[in-house]
Amino acid sequence: MSVGNVSFIKDFVIVGFPGLQPHYYGLVSALLFFVYVRSLQKPVYYFIINLVVCDVLFSTTTLPKIISRYWFQDGTISFMGCFLQMFFVHYFDSVTARLLAVMAIDRYAAICLSLRHHIMTNRNVFILILGSWLLGLIGPLMMIIRADPLPYCASNTIVHCYCDHIAITTPACTDREEYSYPAFIHAMIVLLGSLAVIVFSYCAIIVAVLRISSAQGRMKTFSTCSPQLIIIALFFLPRCFNYLSSNINIKFSTDLRLVIIMMNSLLPPMINPLIYCLRTDEVKKVLIRKLQRKKIDIKSGKT
Template sequence: MSILNSSALRPSSLILIGIPGLESYHIWFAAPLSIIYIATVLGNVMLLLAITTVLKLQKPMYIFISQLAFSDLVLSTCAVPKMLDIFWYNSREIQLSACITQMFFIHLMLVFESSILTAMSFDRYVAVCNPLRYHSILTHALIAKLSALSLLRAIVVIVPLPLLTLRLSFCSRCIAHSFCTNMAMTKISCADITVNNVYAMFVSLFLGPVDIICIALSYSLIVRLVLRLPHKDARLKTFSTCSSHISVMSALYVPFFFGTLLTLFPNRIPVHVHILVANTYLIVPPLINPLIYGLTVKEVRQSMYLLLQNCKNRIRLWASSRVWR
Protein backbone atom coordinates (compact mmCIF):
# COMPACT_ATOMS: atom_id res chain seq x y z
CA MET A 1 0.00 0.00 0.00
CA SER A 2 1.52 3.29 -1.03
CA ILE A 3 1.38 6.19 1.39
CA LEU A 4 1.44 9.67 -0.07
CA ASN A 5 3.37 12.17 1.97
CA SER A 6 4.11 15.81 1.20
CA SER A 7 4.48 19.11 3.01
CA ALA A 8 0.78 19.88 2.64
CA LEU A 9 -1.88 18.34 0.43
CA ARG A 10 -5.62 18.21 -0.04
CA PRO A 11 -6.22 14.65 -1.26
CA SER A 12 -9.53 13.66 -2.80
CA SER A 13 -9.42 10.41 -0.83
CA LEU A 14 -7.92 9.03 2.37
CA ILE A 15 -6.80 5.60 3.57
CA LEU A 16 -8.33 3.96 6.63
CA ILE A 17 -5.76 1.59 8.13
CA GLY A 18 -8.32 -0.42 10.10
CA ILE A 19 -6.80 -1.62 13.36
CA PRO A 20 -3.10 -0.63 13.29
CA GLY A 21 -0.84 -3.48 14.36
CA LEU A 22 -3.56 -6.09 13.81
CA GLU A 23 -3.92 -5.86 10.02
CA SER A 24 -3.17 -9.57 9.62
CA TYR A 25 -6.12 -10.38 11.90
CA HIS A 26 -8.66 -8.25 10.04
CA ILE A 27 -10.30 -11.27 8.44
CA TRP A 28 -10.93 -12.73 11.91
CA PHE A 29 -12.78 -9.57 12.94
CA ALA A 30 -14.89 -9.58 9.77
CA ALA A 31 -17.13 -12.59 10.46
CA PRO A 32 -18.24 -11.68 14.03
CA LEU A 33 -18.65 -8.04 13.00
CA SER A 34 -20.90 -9.09 10.12
CA ILE A 35 -23.06 -11.13 12.48
CA ILE A 36 -23.19 -8.25 14.97
CA TYR A 37 -24.22 -5.78 12.26
CA ILE A 38 -26.99 -8.04 10.91
CA ALA A 39 -28.28 -8.62 14.45
CA THR A 40 -28.11 -4.87 15.15
CA VAL A 41 -30.14 -3.97 12.06
CA LEU A 42 -32.73 -6.71 12.61
CA GLY A 43 -33.09 -5.95 16.32
CA ASN A 44 -33.51 -2.20 15.91
CA VAL A 45 -35.83 -2.52 12.89
CA MET A 46 -38.02 -4.95 14.86
CA LEU A 47 -38.02 -2.59 17.82
CA LEU A 48 -39.03 0.33 15.61
CA LEU A 49 -41.80 -1.67 13.91
CA ALA A 50 -43.13 -2.98 17.22
CA ILE A 51 -43.34 0.50 18.74
CA THR A 52 -44.71 2.30 15.68
CA THR A 53 -47.36 -0.29 14.78
CA VAL A 54 -48.78 -1.17 18.23
CA LEU A 55 -51.12 1.46 19.67
CA LYS A 56 -50.48 0.56 23.31
CA LEU A 57 -46.81 1.43 22.82
CA GLN A 58 -47.57 5.01 21.76
CA LYS A 59 -46.39 6.23 25.16
CA PRO A 60 -43.58 8.62 26.10
CA MET A 61 -41.06 6.00 27.21
CA TYR A 62 -41.55 3.88 24.09
CA ILE A 63 -41.31 6.92 21.81
CA PHE A 64 -37.91 7.69 23.33
CA ILE A 65 -36.92 4.03 22.87
CA SER A 66 -37.88 4.22 19.19
CA GLN A 67 -35.68 7.31 18.79
CA LEU A 68 -32.79 5.41 20.35
CA ALA A 69 -33.39 2.55 17.93
CA PHE A 70 -33.38 4.95 14.98
CA SER A 71 -30.15 6.62 16.10
CA ASP A 72 -28.56 3.19 16.67
CA LEU A 73 -29.43 2.21 13.09
CA VAL A 74 -27.89 5.39 11.71
CA LEU A 75 -24.82 5.12 13.94
CA SER A 76 -24.00 1.51 13.05
CA THR A 77 -24.81 1.96 9.34
CA CYS A 78 -22.51 4.98 9.13
CA ALA A 79 -19.50 3.05 10.41
CA VAL A 80 -19.83 -0.74 10.16
CA PRO A 81 -20.26 -1.26 6.37
CA LYS A 82 -16.98 0.55 5.65
CA MET A 83 -15.28 -1.37 8.45
CA LEU A 84 -16.48 -4.61 6.88
CA ASP A 85 -15.18 -3.41 3.53
CA ILE A 86 -11.77 -2.97 5.14
CA PHE A 87 -11.79 -6.27 7.04
CA TRP A 88 -13.23 -8.48 4.27
CA TYR A 89 -11.77 -6.97 1.10
CA ASN A 90 -8.90 -4.77 2.33
CA SER A 91 -10.68 -1.84 0.60
CA ARG A 92 -9.29 1.00 2.67
CA GLU A 93 -9.74 4.02 0.45
CA ILE A 94 -12.49 6.48 1.31
CA GLN A 95 -13.34 9.79 -0.33
CA LEU A 96 -12.49 12.84 1.76
CA SER A 97 -16.09 14.09 1.53
CA ALA A 98 -17.39 10.65 2.58
CA CYS A 99 -14.94 10.57 5.50
CA ILE A 100 -16.07 13.97 6.78
CA THR A 101 -19.71 12.96 6.32
CA GLN A 102 -19.13 9.74 8.25
CA MET A 103 -17.40 11.68 11.03
CA PHE A 104 -20.30 14.15 11.22
CA PHE A 105 -23.05 11.55 11.50
CA ILE A 106 -21.16 9.37 13.99
CA HIS A 107 -20.57 12.29 16.36
CA LEU A 108 -24.09 13.61 15.72
CA MET A 109 -25.76 10.34 16.67
CA LEU A 110 -23.61 9.91 19.78
CA VAL A 111 -24.59 13.36 21.06
CA PHE A 112 -28.23 12.78 20.09
CA GLU A 113 -28.32 9.46 21.96
CA SER A 114 -26.85 11.10 25.05
CA SER A 115 -29.54 13.80 24.88
CA ILE A 116 -32.31 11.21 24.48
CA LEU A 117 -31.00 9.24 27.46
CA THR A 118 -31.12 12.45 29.49
CA ALA A 119 -34.71 13.04 28.40
CA MET A 120 -35.53 9.44 29.35
CA SER A 121 -34.17 10.04 32.86
CA PHE A 122 -36.70 12.87 33.18
CA ASP A 123 -39.38 10.45 31.95
CA ARG A 124 -38.40 7.94 34.66
CA TYR A 125 -38.39 10.69 37.30
CA VAL A 126 -41.95 11.74 36.44
CA ALA A 127 -43.12 8.10 36.22
CA VAL A 128 -41.77 7.28 39.69
CA CYS A 129 -42.11 10.56 41.58
CA ASN A 130 -45.31 11.92 40.05
CA PRO A 131 -47.14 8.97 38.47
CA LEU A 132 -50.63 10.46 38.71
CA ARG A 133 -49.61 13.41 36.53
CA TYR A 134 -47.40 11.37 34.18
CA HIS A 135 -49.59 11.70 31.08
CA SER A 136 -50.52 15.30 31.80
CA ILE A 137 -46.86 16.31 32.13
CA LEU A 138 -45.30 14.16 29.40
CA THR A 139 -47.68 15.04 26.61
CA HIS A 140 -46.93 14.27 22.97
CA ALA A 141 -46.28 17.98 22.43
CA LEU A 142 -43.62 18.01 25.17
CA ILE A 143 -42.03 14.81 23.83
CA ALA A 144 -41.86 16.37 20.36
CA LYS A 145 -40.20 19.47 21.82
CA LEU A 146 -37.68 17.43 23.82
CA SER A 147 -36.84 15.31 20.78
CA ALA A 148 -36.48 18.32 18.50
CA LEU A 149 -34.34 20.09 21.12
CA SER A 150 -32.12 17.00 21.44
CA LEU A 151 -31.57 16.83 17.68
CA LEU A 152 -31.04 20.59 17.38
CA ARG A 153 -28.53 20.52 20.23
CA ALA A 154 -26.60 17.71 18.54
CA ILE A 155 -26.56 19.54 15.19
CA VAL A 156 -25.45 22.87 16.67
CA VAL A 157 -22.68 21.21 18.67
CA ILE A 158 -21.36 18.89 15.94
CA VAL A 159 -21.61 21.06 12.78
CA PRO A 160 -18.42 23.01 13.68
CA LEU A 161 -16.35 19.79 13.64
CA PRO A 162 -16.59 19.09 9.87
CA LEU A 163 -16.30 22.81 9.12
CA LEU A 164 -13.07 23.01 11.13
CA THR A 165 -11.81 19.82 9.45
CA LEU A 166 -12.52 21.14 5.94
CA ARG A 167 -10.05 23.98 6.43
CA LEU A 168 -7.17 21.58 7.20
CA SER A 169 -4.41 20.44 4.89
CA PHE A 170 -2.98 16.95 5.34
CA CYS A 171 0.57 15.60 5.44
CA SER A 172 -0.56 12.02 4.92
CA ARG A 173 -3.51 10.14 3.47
CA CYS A 174 -3.42 7.39 6.08
CA ILE A 175 -5.77 7.50 9.05
CA ALA A 176 -4.77 5.11 11.85
CA HIS A 177 -8.35 4.11 12.57
CA SER A 178 -11.17 1.90 11.29
CA PHE A 179 -13.57 4.83 10.83
CA CYS A 180 -13.28 8.59 10.48
CA THR A 181 -13.10 10.62 13.68
CA ASN A 182 -12.19 14.21 14.38
CA MET A 183 -9.15 13.23 16.44
CA ALA A 184 -7.83 10.75 13.86
CA MET A 185 -8.10 13.31 11.05
CA THR A 186 -6.40 16.09 13.00
CA LYS A 187 -3.44 13.76 13.67
CA ILE A 188 -2.56 13.65 9.95
CA SER A 189 -2.98 17.41 9.44
CA CYS A 190 -0.16 19.81 8.63
CA ALA A 191 -2.15 22.87 9.69
CA ASP A 192 -2.60 24.41 13.11
CA ILE A 193 -5.11 22.16 14.90
CA THR A 194 -5.35 24.11 18.16
CA VAL A 195 -8.91 25.26 17.49
CA ASN A 196 -9.97 21.73 16.46
CA ASN A 197 -8.50 20.21 19.62
CA VAL A 198 -9.95 22.84 21.94
CA TYR A 199 -13.42 22.48 20.46
CA ALA A 200 -13.25 18.65 20.53
CA MET A 201 -12.14 18.85 24.17
CA PHE A 202 -15.10 21.10 24.93
CA VAL A 203 -17.54 18.65 23.33
CA SER A 204 -16.04 15.64 25.16
CA LEU A 205 -15.58 17.19 28.60
CA PHE A 206 -18.63 19.45 28.73
CA LEU A 207 -21.57 17.75 27.02
CA GLY A 208 -21.09 14.25 28.44
CA PRO A 209 -20.65 15.36 32.07
CA VAL A 210 -23.59 17.78 31.79
CA ASP A 211 -25.86 14.96 30.62
CA ILE A 212 -24.57 12.66 33.35
CA ILE A 213 -25.14 15.32 36.02
CA CYS A 214 -28.75 15.78 34.83
CA ILE A 215 -29.29 12.01 34.82
CA ALA A 216 -27.69 11.68 38.27
CA LEU A 217 -29.95 14.43 39.62
CA SER A 218 -33.06 12.65 38.30
CA TYR A 219 -31.99 9.33 39.80
CA SER A 220 -31.01 10.88 43.14
CA LEU A 221 -34.58 12.15 43.46
CA ILE A 222 -35.90 8.72 42.42
CA VAL A 223 -33.69 6.92 44.96
CA ARG A 224 -34.70 9.33 47.72
CA LEU A 225 -38.38 8.61 47.06
CA VAL A 226 -37.92 4.86 46.68
CA LEU A 227 -36.05 4.53 49.98
CA ARG A 228 -39.03 6.10 51.73
CA LEU A 229 -41.35 3.32 50.53
CA PRO A 230 -42.32 1.06 53.45
CA HIS A 231 -42.26 -2.30 51.66
CA LYS A 232 -39.25 -3.98 50.08
CA ASP A 233 -41.32 -5.39 47.21
CA ALA A 234 -42.55 -1.90 46.33
CA ARG A 235 -38.97 -0.59 46.31
CA LEU A 236 -37.78 -3.43 44.07
CA LYS A 237 -40.69 -2.97 41.68
CA THR A 238 -40.01 0.76 41.42
CA PHE A 239 -36.31 0.22 40.83
CA SER A 240 -37.09 -2.38 38.15
CA THR A 241 -38.88 0.27 36.06
CA CYS A 242 -35.52 2.06 35.71
CA SER A 243 -33.30 -1.01 35.18
CA SER A 244 -33.45 -1.05 31.38
CA HIS A 245 -32.64 2.67 31.16
CA ILE A 246 -29.68 2.25 33.52
CA SER A 247 -28.39 -0.71 31.47
CA VAL A 248 -28.58 1.25 28.20
CA MET A 249 -26.81 4.23 29.80
CA SER A 250 -24.03 1.97 31.07
CA ALA A 251 -23.58 0.44 27.60
CA LEU A 252 -23.07 3.90 26.07
CA TYR A 253 -21.21 5.87 28.74
CA VAL A 254 -18.84 3.28 30.24
CA PRO A 255 -16.95 2.43 26.98
CA PHE A 256 -17.01 6.10 25.93
CA PHE A 257 -15.42 7.40 29.12
CA PHE A 258 -13.02 4.45 29.27
CA GLY A 259 -11.89 5.42 25.76
CA THR A 260 -11.60 9.06 26.81
CA LEU A 261 -9.49 7.97 29.78
CA LEU A 262 -7.17 6.01 27.48
CA THR A 263 -6.48 9.16 25.44
CA LEU A 264 -4.75 10.59 28.52
CA PHE A 265 -2.05 7.92 28.07
CA PRO A 266 -1.44 7.92 24.29
CA ASN A 267 2.15 6.62 24.49
CA ARG A 268 1.71 3.99 27.19
CA ILE A 269 -1.14 2.05 25.63
CA PRO A 270 -0.88 0.37 22.18
CA VAL A 271 -2.75 2.08 19.35
CA HIS A 272 -4.83 -1.00 18.58
CA VAL A 273 -6.24 -0.93 22.14
CA HIS A 274 -7.50 2.64 21.56
CA ILE A 275 -9.10 1.58 18.26
CA LEU A 276 -10.74 -1.53 19.71
CA VAL A 277 -12.25 0.48 22.57
CA ALA A 278 -13.51 3.11 20.11
CA ASN A 279 -15.07 0.35 18.00
CA THR A 280 -16.71 -1.07 21.12
CA TYR A 281 -18.71 2.05 21.99
CA LEU A 282 -19.73 2.32 18.35
CA ILE A 283 -20.79 -1.32 17.88
CA VAL A 284 -21.95 -2.67 21.23
CA PRO A 285 -24.68 -0.18 22.32
CA PRO A 286 -26.66 -0.44 19.04
CA LEU A 287 -26.55 -4.23 19.40
CA ILE A 288 -27.60 -4.59 23.02
CA ASN A 289 -30.16 -1.77 23.26
CA PRO A 290 -32.91 -3.73 21.44
CA LEU A 291 -31.95 -6.82 23.47
CA ILE A 292 -32.28 -4.92 26.74
CA TYR A 293 -35.66 -3.42 25.91
CA GLY A 294 -36.88 -6.55 24.14
CA LEU A 295 -36.08 -8.78 27.12
CA THR A 296 -36.77 -6.52 30.11
CA VAL A 297 -39.83 -4.51 29.03
CA LYS A 298 -42.86 -6.81 28.93
CA GLU A 299 -44.95 -4.75 26.49
CA VAL A 300 -42.08 -4.46 24.01
CA ARG A 301 -41.28 -8.16 24.31
CA GLN A 302 -44.88 -9.15 23.61
CA SER A 303 -45.14 -6.78 20.65
CA MET A 304 -41.89 -8.06 19.13
CA TYR A 305 -43.09 -11.65 19.59
CA LEU A 306 -46.38 -10.86 17.82
CA LEU A 307 -44.44 -9.15 15.05
CA LEU A 308 -42.30 -12.25 14.57
CA GLN A 309 -45.38 -14.44 14.53
CA ASN A 310 -47.02 -12.26 11.86
CA CYS A 311 -43.86 -12.37 9.74
CA LYS A 312 -43.70 -16.14 10.13
CA ASN A 313 -47.35 -16.55 9.10
CA ARG A 314 -46.89 -14.30 6.07
CA ILE A 315 -43.84 -16.28 4.97
CA ARG A 316 -45.84 -19.51 5.29
CA LEU A 317 -48.69 -18.08 3.22
CA TRP A 318 -46.26 -16.87 0.57
CA ALA A 319 -44.47 -20.23 0.48
CA SER A 320 -47.73 -22.19 0.24
CA SER A 321 -48.99 -19.94 -2.59
CA ARG A 322 -45.74 -20.54 -4.49
CA VAL A 323 -46.11 -24.30 -4.02
CA TRP A 324 -49.69 -24.36 -5.36
CA ARG A 325 -48.64 -22.37 -8.40
Protein backbone atom coordinates in the same frame (compact mmCIF):
# COMPACT_ATOMS: atom_id res chain seq x y z
CA MET B 1 4.80 24.61 14.13
CA SER B 2 6.15 24.50 10.56
CA VAL B 3 3.81 23.11 7.94
CA GLY B 4 6.27 22.23 5.20
CA ASN B 5 5.69 19.63 2.51
CA VAL B 6 1.90 19.96 2.64
CA SER B 7 -0.01 17.69 0.28
CA PHE B 8 -3.64 17.83 -0.77
CA ILE B 9 -5.07 14.39 -0.15
CA LYS B 10 -8.15 13.11 -1.96
CA ASP B 11 -9.03 10.27 0.37
CA PHE B 12 -8.23 8.56 3.68
CA VAL B 13 -7.31 4.92 4.36
CA ILE B 14 -9.15 3.39 7.33
CA VAL B 15 -7.18 0.80 9.32
CA GLY B 16 -10.24 -0.63 11.07
CA PHE B 17 -10.14 -3.67 13.35
CA PRO B 18 -10.13 -7.34 12.36
CA GLY B 19 -12.95 -9.84 12.56
CA LEU B 20 -15.76 -7.56 13.68
CA GLN B 21 -18.78 -7.27 11.42
CA PRO B 22 -21.76 -5.91 13.38
CA HIS B 23 -25.34 -6.41 12.26
CA TYR B 24 -28.29 -4.16 12.87
CA TYR B 25 -31.14 -6.52 12.02
CA GLY B 26 -32.06 -6.58 15.71
CA LEU B 27 -32.36 -2.79 15.75
CA VAL B 28 -34.68 -2.74 12.74
CA SER B 29 -36.77 -5.55 14.27
CA ALA B 30 -37.04 -3.63 17.56
CA LEU B 31 -38.05 -0.47 15.70
CA LEU B 32 -40.76 -2.25 13.70
CA PHE B 33 -42.00 -3.96 16.87
CA PHE B 34 -42.44 -0.66 18.76
CA VAL B 35 -44.13 0.98 15.77
CA TYR B 36 -46.44 -1.99 15.08
CA VAL B 37 -47.69 -2.67 18.65
CA ARG B 38 -50.14 0.08 19.59
CA SER B 39 -50.05 -0.64 23.32
CA LEU B 40 -46.38 0.44 23.31
CA GLN B 41 -47.08 3.82 21.71
CA LYS B 42 -46.60 5.79 24.93
CA PRO B 43 -44.24 8.71 25.73
CA VAL B 44 -41.56 6.53 27.35
CA TYR B 45 -41.49 4.26 24.28
CA TYR B 46 -41.26 7.27 21.94
CA PHE B 47 -37.86 7.91 23.52
CA ILE B 48 -36.87 4.29 22.95
CA ILE B 49 -38.03 4.45 19.30
CA ASN B 50 -35.83 7.49 18.71
CA LEU B 51 -32.88 5.77 20.41
CA VAL B 52 -33.37 2.79 18.11
CA VAL B 53 -33.51 5.15 15.11
CA CYS B 54 -30.20 6.72 16.23
CA ASP B 55 -28.61 3.27 16.57
CA VAL B 56 -29.88 2.20 13.12
CA LEU B 57 -28.64 5.40 11.44
CA PHE B 58 -25.27 5.23 13.23
CA SER B 59 -24.79 1.63 12.09
CA THR B 60 -25.90 2.55 8.56
CA THR B 61 -23.34 5.37 8.51
CA THR B 62 -20.38 3.26 9.64
CA LEU B 63 -21.18 -0.36 8.71
CA PRO B 64 -20.88 -0.24 4.87
CA LYS B 65 -17.28 1.01 4.97
CA ILE B 66 -16.34 -1.50 7.70
CA ILE B 67 -17.72 -4.35 5.57
CA SER B 68 -15.98 -2.93 2.50
CA ARG B 69 -12.70 -2.85 4.43
CA TYR B 70 -12.79 -6.58 5.29
CA TRP B 71 -14.85 -8.19 2.55
CA PHE B 72 -13.36 -6.32 -0.41
CA GLN B 73 -10.04 -5.09 1.10
CA ASP B 74 -11.13 -1.53 0.30
CA GLY B 75 -10.30 0.73 3.22
CA THR B 76 -10.31 4.01 1.29
CA ILE B 77 -12.92 6.71 1.74
CA SER B 78 -13.02 10.04 -0.07
CA PHE B 79 -11.97 13.20 1.74
CA MET B 80 -15.49 14.66 1.64
CA GLY B 81 -17.02 11.27 2.42
CA CYS B 82 -14.85 11.02 5.54
CA PHE B 83 -15.94 14.46 6.72
CA LEU B 84 -19.58 13.60 6.04
CA GLN B 85 -19.22 10.38 8.03
CA MET B 86 -17.60 12.35 10.86
CA PHE B 87 -20.58 14.71 10.92
CA PHE B 88 -23.14 11.91 11.22
CA VAL B 89 -21.10 9.92 13.77
CA HIS B 90 -20.94 12.89 16.15
CA TYR B 91 -24.48 14.00 15.33
CA PHE B 92 -26.09 10.69 16.28
CA ASP B 93 -23.92 10.51 19.42
CA SER B 94 -25.04 13.99 20.44
CA VAL B 95 -28.72 13.21 19.82
CA THR B 96 -28.48 9.94 21.79
CA ALA B 97 -26.88 11.69 24.80
CA ARG B 98 -29.68 14.27 24.89
CA LEU B 99 -32.41 11.65 24.43
CA LEU B 100 -31.04 9.63 27.36
CA ALA B 101 -31.04 12.77 29.52
CA VAL B 102 -34.64 13.60 28.55
CA MET B 103 -35.67 9.98 29.21
CA ALA B 104 -34.12 10.21 32.69
CA ILE B 105 -36.13 13.38 33.36
CA ASP B 106 -39.29 11.55 32.24
CA ARG B 107 -38.56 8.68 34.66
CA TYR B 108 -37.86 11.20 37.44
CA ALA B 109 -41.19 12.93 36.79
CA ALA B 110 -43.05 9.59 36.67
CA ILE B 111 -41.64 8.29 39.97
CA CYS B 112 -40.79 11.36 42.07
CA LEU B 113 -43.38 13.82 40.73
CA SER B 114 -46.17 11.43 39.86
CA LEU B 115 -48.87 14.08 40.41
CA ARG B 116 -47.23 16.29 37.78
CA HIS B 117 -46.31 13.58 35.30
CA HIS B 118 -49.42 14.44 33.29
CA ILE B 119 -47.43 17.32 31.76
CA MET B 120 -45.45 14.72 29.77
CA THR B 121 -48.08 14.69 27.05
CA ASN B 122 -47.41 13.42 23.56
CA ARG B 123 -47.01 17.04 22.40
CA ASN B 124 -44.43 17.92 25.07
CA VAL B 125 -42.55 14.68 24.49
CA PHE B 126 -42.47 15.47 20.76
CA ILE B 127 -41.03 18.95 21.50
CA LEU B 128 -38.31 17.45 23.74
CA ILE B 129 -37.40 14.84 21.13
CA LEU B 130 -37.37 17.40 18.30
CA GLY B 131 -35.18 19.68 20.42
CA SER B 132 -32.71 16.82 20.93
CA TRP B 133 -32.45 16.26 17.18
CA LEU B 134 -32.07 19.97 16.35
CA LEU B 135 -29.56 20.82 19.11
CA GLY B 136 -27.44 17.88 18.02
CA LEU B 137 -26.61 19.70 14.76
CA ILE B 138 -24.52 22.45 16.38
CA GLY B 139 -21.44 20.55 17.54
CA PRO B 140 -20.83 18.40 14.42
CA LEU B 141 -21.19 21.43 12.13
CA MET B 142 -18.62 23.28 14.24
CA MET B 143 -16.24 20.29 14.02
CA ILE B 144 -16.45 20.17 10.22
CA ILE B 145 -15.91 23.93 9.82
CA ARG B 146 -12.90 23.86 12.14
CA ALA B 147 -11.30 20.70 10.72
CA ASP B 148 -11.77 21.43 7.00
CA PRO B 149 -8.73 23.79 6.59
CA LEU B 150 -6.28 21.38 8.27
CA PRO B 151 -3.16 20.62 6.16
CA TYR B 152 -1.91 17.04 5.70
CA CYS B 153 1.79 16.41 4.95
CA ALA B 154 1.99 12.79 3.87
CA SER B 155 -0.01 10.30 5.90
CA ASN B 156 -3.65 9.79 5.10
CA THR B 157 -4.01 6.65 7.22
CA ILE B 158 -6.65 6.71 9.94
CA VAL B 159 -6.07 4.30 12.83
CA HIS B 160 -9.75 3.85 13.38
CA CYS B 161 -12.72 1.88 12.05
CA TYR B 162 -14.50 4.99 10.73
CA CYS B 163 -13.99 8.75 10.51
CA ASP B 164 -14.45 10.88 13.61
CA HIS B 165 -12.91 14.17 14.74
CA ILE B 166 -10.00 12.63 16.64
CA ALA B 167 -9.16 10.29 13.75
CA ILE B 168 -9.25 13.08 11.14
CA THR B 169 -7.28 15.70 13.07
CA THR B 170 -4.52 13.35 14.29
CA PRO B 171 -2.71 12.91 10.90
CA ALA B 172 -2.65 16.69 10.28
CA CYS B 173 0.84 18.22 10.06
CA THR B 174 0.11 21.17 12.31
CA ASP B 175 -0.60 21.79 15.96
CA ARG B 176 -4.03 20.20 16.40
CA GLU B 177 -4.72 21.66 19.84
CA GLU B 178 -6.53 24.75 18.57
CA TYR B 179 -8.75 22.44 16.50
CA SER B 180 -9.21 19.61 18.98
CA TYR B 181 -9.85 21.51 22.21
CA PRO B 182 -13.08 23.28 21.09
CA ALA B 183 -14.42 19.91 19.89
CA PHE B 184 -13.29 18.25 23.14
CA ILE B 185 -14.95 20.96 25.26
CA HIS B 186 -18.19 20.65 23.30
CA ALA B 187 -18.13 16.84 23.63
CA MET B 188 -17.57 17.08 27.38
CA ILE B 189 -20.40 19.62 27.75
CA VAL B 190 -22.79 17.33 25.87
CA LEU B 191 -21.64 14.10 27.53
CA LEU B 192 -21.04 15.33 31.09
CA GLY B 193 -23.99 17.74 30.99
CA SER B 194 -26.35 14.96 29.94
CA LEU B 195 -24.73 12.57 32.41
CA ALA B 196 -25.17 15.09 35.25
CA VAL B 197 -28.90 15.33 34.49
CA ILE B 198 -29.12 11.53 34.40
CA VAL B 199 -27.19 11.05 37.66
CA PHE B 200 -29.35 13.63 39.46
CA SER B 201 -32.57 12.06 38.15
CA TYR B 202 -31.64 8.51 39.10
CA CYS B 203 -30.23 9.49 42.50
CA ALA B 204 -33.58 11.13 43.25
CA ILE B 205 -35.36 8.02 41.95
CA ILE B 206 -33.25 5.73 44.18
CA VAL B 207 -34.03 7.88 47.24
CA ALA B 208 -37.74 7.78 46.39
CA VAL B 209 -37.66 4.01 45.81
CA LEU B 210 -35.95 3.33 49.15
CA ARG B 211 -38.85 5.10 50.87
CA ILE B 212 -41.34 2.61 49.42
CA SER B 213 -42.37 0.26 52.21
CA SER B 214 -43.29 -2.63 49.91
CA ALA B 215 -40.35 -4.78 48.76
CA GLN B 216 -42.38 -5.77 45.69
CA GLY B 217 -42.93 -2.09 44.86
CA ARG B 218 -39.21 -1.37 45.14
CA MET B 219 -38.32 -4.29 42.87
CA LYS B 220 -40.91 -3.23 40.29
CA THR B 221 -39.54 0.32 40.18
CA PHE B 222 -35.93 -0.85 39.92
CA SER B 223 -36.83 -3.28 37.12
CA THR B 224 -38.50 -0.41 35.25
CA CYS B 225 -35.35 1.72 35.43
CA SER B 226 -32.70 -0.98 34.99
CA PRO B 227 -32.88 -1.18 31.15
CA GLN B 228 -32.21 2.54 30.86
CA LEU B 229 -29.32 2.36 33.34
CA ILE B 230 -27.66 -0.42 31.31
CA ILE B 231 -28.06 1.57 28.08
CA ILE B 232 -26.69 4.70 29.78
CA ALA B 233 -23.61 2.84 31.08
CA LEU B 234 -22.91 1.27 27.66
CA PHE B 235 -23.16 4.66 25.98
CA PHE B 236 -21.41 7.09 28.34
CA LEU B 237 -18.55 5.18 29.97
CA PRO B 238 -16.57 4.17 26.83
CA ARG B 239 -17.14 7.57 25.18
CA CYS B 240 -15.96 9.59 28.17
CA PHE B 241 -12.87 7.37 28.46
CA ASN B 242 -12.16 7.67 24.72
CA TYR B 243 -12.36 11.49 24.70
CA LEU B 244 -10.39 11.92 27.92
CA SER B 245 -7.62 9.47 26.95
CA SER B 246 -7.18 11.08 23.53
CA ASN B 247 -6.93 14.62 24.89
CA ILE B 248 -4.74 14.05 27.96
CA ASN B 249 -2.31 11.81 26.04
CA ILE B 250 -2.88 8.50 27.80
CA LYS B 251 -0.73 6.01 25.89
CA PHE B 252 -1.85 2.46 25.18
CA SER B 253 -1.61 0.02 22.30
CA THR B 254 -3.43 0.54 19.01
CA ASP B 255 -5.27 -2.78 19.41
CA LEU B 256 -6.59 -1.76 22.83
CA ARG B 257 -7.66 1.63 21.48
CA LEU B 258 -9.59 -0.05 18.66
CA VAL B 259 -11.27 -2.44 21.12
CA ILE B 260 -12.38 0.57 23.19
CA ILE B 261 -13.70 2.23 20.03
CA MET B 262 -15.61 -0.97 19.26
CA MET B 263 -17.18 -0.92 22.73
CA ASN B 264 -17.84 2.78 22.27
CA SER B 265 -19.57 2.53 18.92
CA LEU B 266 -20.63 -0.95 17.84
CA LEU B 267 -21.41 -2.89 21.01
CA PRO B 268 -24.42 -0.76 22.12
CA PRO B 269 -26.32 -1.10 18.79
CA MET B 270 -25.89 -4.89 18.97
CA ILE B 271 -26.95 -5.22 22.63
CA ASN B 272 -29.58 -2.49 22.92
CA PRO B 273 -32.38 -4.41 21.09
CA LEU B 274 -32.14 -7.18 23.70
CA ILE B 275 -32.27 -4.60 26.50
CA TYR B 276 -35.20 -2.74 24.93
CA CYS B 277 -37.24 -5.90 24.45
CA LEU B 278 -36.22 -8.36 27.17
CA ARG B 279 -35.60 -6.05 30.14
CA THR B 280 -38.88 -4.15 29.81
CA ASP B 281 -41.84 -5.92 31.46
CA GLU B 282 -44.52 -4.49 29.17
CA VAL B 283 -42.58 -5.48 26.06
CA LYS B 284 -42.04 -9.00 27.43
CA LYS B 285 -45.77 -9.36 28.13
CA VAL B 286 -46.64 -8.30 24.57
CA LEU B 287 -44.08 -10.74 23.15
CA ILE B 288 -45.40 -13.60 25.32
CA ARG B 289 -49.01 -12.87 24.28
CA LYS B 290 -48.09 -12.86 20.60
CA LEU B 291 -46.06 -16.08 20.90
CA GLN B 292 -48.92 -17.79 22.76
CA ARG B 293 -51.34 -16.63 20.07
CA LYS B 294 -49.07 -18.06 17.37
CA LYS B 295 -48.84 -21.33 19.31
CA ILE B 296 -52.64 -21.57 19.52
CA ASP B 297 -52.96 -20.82 15.78
CA ILE B 298 -50.45 -23.58 14.94
CA LYS B 299 -52.29 -26.09 17.17
CA SER B 300 -55.69 -25.20 15.69
CA GLY B 301 -54.22 -25.52 12.20
CA LYS B 302 -53.09 -29.07 12.95
CA THR B 303 -56.51 -30.13 14.28
